[in-house]
């Protein structure tokens with residue numbers, strides 16, 4: 147059986163006392179797209195930098211297509227395309243010159259180099275901008291240029307750190323399209339992002355990391371369903387008058403949690419997944435004098451699932467599934 151495209155085993159990276167990566171293990175099969183998700187400071191960039199052979203782990207192993215990144219960084223660099231979250235640019239270098247410079251660094255010569263630069267500009271839709279100064283591009287075009295640079299040597303594995311950060315919706319759609327095309331070509335893509343809804347659409351699997359540890363590895367659908375089953379149902383509730391009354395009511399009512407204020411109400415969670423329980427909660431709200439104008443169930447999205455997961459980590463007792471019962475009121 148062939149080695150996974152990316153394999154990380156018991157990976158640790160300490161910065162003094164700070165455990166930025168704290169025992170990560172995961173495999174990503176060839177030809178799949180894996181989203182790497184976590185709060186700021188969770189250890190994503192550090193992990194990706196190790197995989198890109200730019201940093202050493204304190205302990206553990208990381209392999210690309212079976213090749214150890216610590217022992218064989220040169221070989222690994224031939225296999226990966228690295229798109230960092232921030233990258234340097236040069237004054238007075240056009241798009242074509244910029245790509246040509248990197249193609250030369252990758253060892254391409256003569257007509258092969260020219261052809262490779264043209265192919266990459268075509269793929270990233272930069273051909274019409276070949277003579278533009280590379281440091282004068284919009285954020286979206288700059289990201290496409292950075293992707294082009296990462297693709298010059300036609301790598302099997304792409305590691306992308308927050309490629310969609312700071313992009314407007316149109317540029318995000320364009321980037322997503324390019325990632326989809328690369329995935330269809332069979333490349334393995336490991337991508338970090340804070341925009342979970344977009345990752346859910348394009349990734350075969352999602353890897354959630356918190357404080358340097360993996361808290362979930364699975365597909366987006368199972369995450370939505372799994373969290374749904376244990377994390378209850380979400381409702382949008384609109385009321386007449388002060389929404390703060392609704393918040394107070396939630397704080398004294400078992401099995402109901404206030405999640406966030408909204409213009410005329412709030413988003414709340416009702417524990418359990420039975421419709422009958424939601425009906426009892428609504429009836430109790432009304433009996434308790436809240437003037438409810440709207441009450442409807444909301445679809446859980448990946449952000450909800452992630453926040454829930456973090457909440458359960460911080461408060462493991464809420465995972466037990468044995469909350470105080472919400473008894474029907476006489």
Ligand SMILES: Nc1ncnc2c1ncn2[C@@H]1O[C@H](COP(=O)(O)OP(=O)(O)OP(=O)(O)O)[C@@H](O)[C@H]1O
Nearest residue numbers: 161164165166184185186187188189190191192193
């Ligand atoms: N070179 C370094 N020296 C000291 N601490 C570092 C260094 N690099 C990262 N850290 C710390 O390690 C932790 C993990 O950082 P990392 O950049 O990997 O997180 P991240 O998940 O990528 O966060 P973000 O989403 O904000 O980019 C953070 O607390 C960060 O401050």
